[in-house]
Amino acid sequence: MTALRIPIDIPNAPTSVVVERGAVSRLGEVLAAERVRVEGRVVVLAVDNAVHGSHGARAERALAAAGARVATVALTADERRKSMRAVEEVWSAALAAGADRGSLVVALGGGLVGDLAGFAAATYMRGIDLVQVPTTLLAMVDASIGGKTGVNLELPGGGLGKNLAGAFWQPKVTVADADTLSTLPIRELRAGLAECAKHAVIAGEDSFAALERDASALAEGDPAALDRLIPASASIKARIVSRDPFERGERAQLNLGHTFGHAIETIPELGLLHGEAVAIGMVAACRCAAAAGRLDDGTAARIEALLHALRLPTRLSTGLSTSLPSAASAADIRRRMGFDKKNDGIGGTRTLRLVLPSAIGTVEIVADAPERAVAAGLASIGAGH
Numbered sequence: 476m477t478a479l480r481i482p483i484d485i486p487n488a489p490t491s492v493v494v495e496r497g498a499v500s501r502l503g504e505v506l507a508a509e510r511v512r513v514e515g516r517v518v519v520l521a522v523d524n525a526v527h528g529s530h531g532a533r534a535e536r537a538l539a540a541a542g543a544r545v546a547t548v549a550l551t552a553d554e555r556r557k558s559m560r561a562v563e564e565v566w567s568a569a570l571a572a573g574a575d576r577g578s579l580v581v582a583l584g585g586g587l588v589g590d591l592a593g594f595a596a597a598t599y600m601r602g603i604d605l606v607q608v609p610t611t612l613l614a615m616v617d618a619s620i621g622g623k624t625g626v627n628l629e630l631p632g633g634g635l636g637k638n639l640a641g642a643f644w645q646p647k648v649t650v651a652d653a654d655t656l657s658t659l660p661i662r663e664l665r666a667g668l669a670e671c672a673k674h675a676v677i678a679g680e681d682s683f684a685a686l687e688r689d690a691s692a693l694a695e696g697d698p699a700a701l702d703r704l705i706p707a708s709a710s711i712k713a714r715i716v717s718r719d720p721f722e723r724g725e726r727a728q729l730n731l732g733h734t735f736g737h738a739i740e741t742i743p744e745l746g747l748l749h750g751e752a753v754a755i756g757m758v759a760a761c762r763c764a765a766a767a768g769r770l771d772d773g774t775a776a777r778i779e780a781l782l783h784a785l786r787l788p789t790r791l792s793t794g795l796s797t798s799l800p801s802a803a804s805a806a807d808i809r810r811r812m813g814f815d816k817k818n819d820g821i822g823g824t825r826t827l828r829l830v831l832p833s834a835i836g837t838v839e840i841v842a843d844a845p846e847r848a849v850a851a852g853l854a855s856i857g858a859g860h
C-alpha cells in the first residue's frame with residue numbers, strides 16, 4: 476500500500492492524516508515530511524500499555540534516530556482511568572523530561588490514550604504540539620481525527636459521564652499505520668467497524684454499498700479490505716470536520732448512535748466496547764427514527780443487517796448468559812441519556828437532542844423526538860422494564 480495523505484483544512488490549525496503501512500518504524504521521517512520537526516526537541520511519547528513493548532518500542536527508536544529527546548509515559552486504556560489523574564501523569568512526565576512550550580506530545584495507542592494525551596497536550600503550558608499515532612481501527616478512522624480530546628467524569632447518581640471535560644486541540648498530523656492492527660484483538664477491530672458503518676450511513680449509498688460488499692472480509696480483519704476502508708472512512712470524518720471544526724452544526728451528525736450508545740457503554744455489567752455500544756446505539760437510533768415516522772423500516776433493517784454482517788452486537792443481551800442487569804432498564808438508560816453533551820440542559824429527563832437517520836446519506840439532528848419513539852428505540856435493543 477502506498478502512502479496516502481488526506482489534508483484537513485481547519486482555519487489556523489491545518490492538519491492532515493497520513494495513511495501508510497510501516498510509518499511507525501519511520502516516524503521521524505514521516506513527521507519531517509509533514510513539517511513536524513523532532514530533532515533536538517523533547518518528545519513526550521504517551522503510549523498505550525498494550526503496545527508499549529511492540530509498536531511503542533519501534534516509535535521510540537524511530538524518534539530517537541531522528542534526534543528527538545524521547546520521554547515515554549505508559550498509560551492504561553481503561554475508561555475508569557480516563558481521568559484527570561492520568562492527564563496529570565502525562566504533565567508530570569513532561570515536566571520531569573524538561574518539556575517546554577516548544578515540545579511535542581506523540582499519542583500512540585487507541586482512542587482512549589489519544590483523547591487523554593491529547594488533552595494533556597492541549598493544557599500543558601496552555602497547549603503544546605500534538606501528533607496522533609492511532610493503533611486501533613476506531614482511532615484511525617475516527618478518534619484521532621478532528622481534535623476532540625478529553626476525559627470522563629463521574630456522574631451524580633452513579634456511572635461515568637463520557638468525555639464531559641476536554642478541549643478541541645488539533646494534532647499537527649495523524650499517522651495511521653495499519654501494520655499496528657496486526658496485534659489488535661479481532662473484537663476490538665470489529666468495534667472500530669461500527670464507526671465505519673456510521674460514517675457510511677452519513678456519507679451515502681456508494682460508501683454504504685462498498686462496506687456491504689466488504690463486510691465479511693472486514694469482519695475477519697482482511698488487510699486488503701482494511702486498506703480500502705481506512706482512507707475512505709477517515710476521509711469522510713476529515714471532510715465533515717473541515718467543514719465544522721467546532722461542532723456548531725454538521726459535525727454533530729457524527730454522533731449518530733452515540734446518545735443511546737454512550738448511555739449503555741457505561742453500564743459495567745454489559746461489558747461492551749465503545750464501538751459495540753455505538754452499533755447497538757445505531758440500531759436504537761434507526762428504530763427510534765422509524766417510530767417517529769422519519770425512516771422507513773426497510774432502511775432501518777438494512778443498516779441493522781450491515782452491523783450484523785460486520786459481526787457487531789445489535790441487542791443489549793448479546794453475549795450475556797444471565798438476564799440483563801437492572802441498570803439496563805429503559806428508564807435507567809433514558810436517565811443516562813439525559814447527561815449527553817448535545818442536550819440543551821443536562822441531567823434529568825429533559826428533551827433530548829438525537830441524531831437520527833432519515834435515509835442512507837441523510838441524518839438529522841432532532842430536538843423534538845417524541846418520548847414514545849425514544850422508548851421504541853430502547854425496546855428494539857431489548858432494554859428491560
Ligand SMILES: NC(=O)c1ccc[n+]([C@@H]2O[C@H](COP(=O)([O-])OP(=O)(O)OC[C@H]3O[C@@H](n4cnc5c(N)ncnc54)[C@H](O)[C@@H]3O)[C@@H](O)[C@H]2O)c1
Pocket residue numbers: 523524525526552553557584585586587588590610611612613614617618619620621622623624637638655656657658659660663666749750
Ligand atoms: N476524540 C474523538 O473524536 C473520539 C471519537 C471516538 C471515540 N473516542 C474515544 O476513543 C475511545 C475508544 O477508542 P478505541 O476503540 O480505540 O479503544 P481503546 O483506546 O480503549 O483501545 C482498545 C483496547 O485495545 C488496546 N490496544 C490499542 N491498540 C492496540 C494494538 N495495536 N494492539 C493490541 N492492543 C491494542 C488498548 O489497550 C485497549 O485495551 C473511547 O474512550 C472514546 O470515548 C474519541
